[in-house]
Amino acid sequence: MTKRTNYSKEFKEYVTKLVVLDGRRIVDISEELDIPYDTLQKWVASYKTKQKEAEDNRQNALLSASEYKDLYEDERRRKLELEEEVAILKKAMHIFTLEKN
Structure with a gap:
């Protein structure tokens, strides 16, 4: 049985920014922090989706x-x-x- 760990929102954001903004590889972060690869991949996808939505909202707000x-x-x-x-x-x-x- 695998142990399920709950991560704080701040931690998820920090780790996601390491991948998205700093260009670190998901595999490396996954190994360093002992976070399942799939979990980290979902965080990154969610973050990118939120960023895309925010950018779309900014574009829609422009005249x-x-x-x-x-x-x-x-x-x-x-x-x-x-x-x-x-x-x-x-x-x-x-x-x-x-x-x-």
């Missing part, structure tokens, strides 16, 4: 060129409208502050 252009044009139009309102208010203030002779 396309046309969306960015539309956003820029809307912001520019609002700025021009505000500048026009300020100019009107300045003229009105000037008119109301003139002394009546």
Whole structure:
């Protein structure tokens, strides 16, 4: 009967990063840390899947060129409208502050 060991989440992440980020071989890590090869392979696959999903989510969050252009044009139009309102208010203030002779 084989002994089943529960590893902490932090340990799994650390070992997985040794393989994925540092480029260490799964076989070497498996032998060094006495972790079954299949188990380590599942951890690595899970980590890569999570990384891929995170990257996809980041890509989906980015604006396309046309969306960015539309956003820029809307912001520019609002700025021009505000500048026009300020100019009107300045003229009105000037008119109301003139002394009546």
